[in-house]
Amino acid sequence: MSYKIAVASSDGENINETFGSTEKFIIYEVAGGSYEKFEERFYQEESDADQNRCNNSDKCRNSDGCGSGCGGKGGNSSKVELISDCRAVVCKKIGFHIQKQLERKAISFFDVSCTVKEALDKITAYYSRIDNHEPLRK
Amino acid sequence: MAKLLDKQRYKCALGAMQTVQAITRAIPVLHSGPGCAQKLSDSIGSSGYFSPNIFPCTSINEKDVVFGGAKKLDTTIANALKVIDADLYVVLTGCIPEIVGDDTAEVVSHFEDSEKPVIYASTAGFKGNNYKGHEQIIDAIIDQYLEKSEVKEKGLVNIWADVPYQDLFWLGNIRELEKLIAGLGLTPNTIFGYQRGIKNIDRIPKAEFNLLVSPWVSVGNMKKMEKKLGIPYLHYPTLPIGAFETSKFLREVGKFAGVDKEKIENIINDHENYYYYLIERYADMFLETRVMAKQFSVVADAQYALGITKFLVNDLGLVPAKQFVTDDTPKAFQEQIRKDFENLNYGLKAEVGFETDGYKIHQEIQSHDYHGYPLILGSYYEKELTEKMFGHFLNISWPVQDKVVLDDFYVGYTGGIRLIEDIYSVAVQRWN
Structure with a gap:
């Protein structure tokens, strides 16, 4: 079973972007215990999707997609939509509202400051144990 | 599975x-x-x-x-x-x-x-x-934290009993144990409750011996202290409730601590005189068999199951049905505790089950013939069951839902009287 992990990194080396401020996510695909860069997805502010979803609420008009608005029913930020096919997202920091939106979509989030490699190694090892019903005990 | x-x-x-x-x-x-x-x-x-x-x-x-x-x-x-x-x-x-x-x-x-x-x-x-x-x-x-002390304080005794908060009566019990020990002329030291704390922990290594009142909890701790701090221990497995067990308890502790025999007997005599004065005054109620159930079961952790069973048999002359120990007692201690249940006055023996599954306990209680309505002392889970069987129920073990206990206790002579009050209050409420 393969799955995707979204990483918020500007240089591809370190996890150095917060969920709110990142302009792109690097998507890695994990299959059979190893991971590979799949693509980069760029986020455009005030995307059409965001407009449509928020047009009935003034409060949401200026949503910047980092969790300040659109917290209500069905009001996921377009940034969350951008990575909605991923199993997890890794970034430096993440806001509370976005956490809730991700939880609703069963996407895990890891707010860590380390290299992309370290994060992906640890996360894929963790998922591999869970998926194969192996104990987490080291 | x-x-x-x-x-x-x-x-x-x-x-x-x-x-x-x-x-x-x-x-x-x-x-x-x-x-x-x-x-x-x-x-x-x-x-x-x-x-x-x-x-x-x-x-x-x-x-x-x-x-x-x-x-x-x-x-x-x-x-x-x-x-x-x-x-x-x-x-x-x-x-x-x-x-x-x-x-x-x-x-x-x-x-x-x-x-x-x-x-x-x-x-x-x-x-x-x-x-x-x-x-x-x-x-x-x-x-x-603790370090061995070369200096010992004469007569200082650390008292250890069962688990605070899990045991509803922990505070009252440990204070009453302190009083009993102090009555023997010893100095009790405990670490739990009001005005106890780090200063009492610091005193632990200076004690002459540790006194453990519990069937099995903390036996390992006593062994550890003996080894590391050089403090010998006396393990008294039965929670002393009522005159019979408490007098036995005082004799044993007194002997271990080297207290003068005559002094111990005088202390016991004073306690017992008052205890039996109270019992005597209510003897007609106790002898009115219509009021009390013929047989009883205790569903509790080892300390209360054993302590209360001994009390109800030895002091009140009730007949034990099967007793249930629900604290997941380690196998190593079960045999000894079973023997303690078989060593009751009047040649009576109580059957005991080490069982953590409430369903099985309830099945056994329901299928037993109590020769009338039962007396059940247990956790809140047994309330509904006892009501169904038209029995007397007293909530003495965790979880506790229908009792508020601030510093009440069941240990010692006074504790025995408290337990009688509680049990008979339940019984007389039913008949009046």
Whole structure:
């Protein structure tokens, strides 16, 4: 079973972007215990999707997609939509509202400051144990 | 195959945070998920200077499982030391950090030089229940805090009893035990409850001996103290309730401590005279067999099941049906406890079942012929069952829902009288 992990990194080396401020996510695909860069997805502010979803609420008009608005029913930020096919997202920091939106979509989030490699190694090892019903005990 | 435990009567080892809470000005620092302490905290007498709502907790989540929670634990301890004014900080680990392998010992060792002592106990739920957790806390104090003392204080006795908060009457019981011991001319030392705390912990190594009043809880702690601190111990397995057992208890402790025999007998005589004066005044009520059930069952942890069974048989002359010990007693102690149940006055023997499954206990109680309505002393789970059987019910073991106990107690001569009052209050309410 393969799955995707979204990483918020500007240089591809370190996890150095917060969920709110990142302009792109690097998507890695994990299959059979190893991971590979799949693509980069760029986020455009005030995307059409965001407009449509928020047009009935003034409060949401200026949503910047980092969790300040659109917290209500069905009001996921377009940034969350951008990575909605991923199993997890890794970034430096993440806001509370976005956490809730991700939880609703069963996407895990890891707010860590380390290299992309370290994060992906640890996360894929963790998922591999869970998926194969192996104990987490080291 | 996985089994369901119906009507659990204890908590996981992390429940021992209540043991820490019972030590005045000691604070548990929890390395666990955010829901653990909330689930484990009873609202029975646990508010105050520190209450479970303010226990520092690392609140670890999935991220810490993947990346390790050691850093979070480090900052949590450091900040607890900064903002909470306590005398002793006890780090307790829950299941998650124990499974993923956070090195709690290493993190806690960073705080060796801090102004206040920081110790830790690995109280993962899969290692046992809160009776075991209680032992682990005491072990942590012995291993990581106490030092052997060359100076001994004459007549000083450390008293250890069952688990605070799990035992509803823990505070009253330990104070009454103190009084009984003080009556023998000895100096009792306990670490739990009002005006006890770090100063009493510091006194532990100076004691002449440890007195343990419990069928099995803390026996390991006593052995550890004997080995590390050179303190011998007296293990008295029965919680002394009522005159018969309490007199026996005083004789045994007095003998162990080398108290003059005549002095002991005089003390016992004084206590017994008053005790039997009370019993005599109500003898007509006790002899009115219509009021009391013919047979009884106790459903409780080992200390109450054994203590109350002995009391009801030896002091009140009631007949035991099967008794149930629900604290998951380790196998090594079961045989001895079984023998204690068979050693009752009038040649009576009580059958005992070590059973944690409430469903099975209820099945057995329902299928037993109590020759009329039963007397059941147990946890709240037995209330409905007893009502169905038109019996007398008294809530004496955890969980407790229909009783408020501030500092009431069942131990000693006075405790026996209290228990009689409670049991017969239930019985007479029914007939009046």
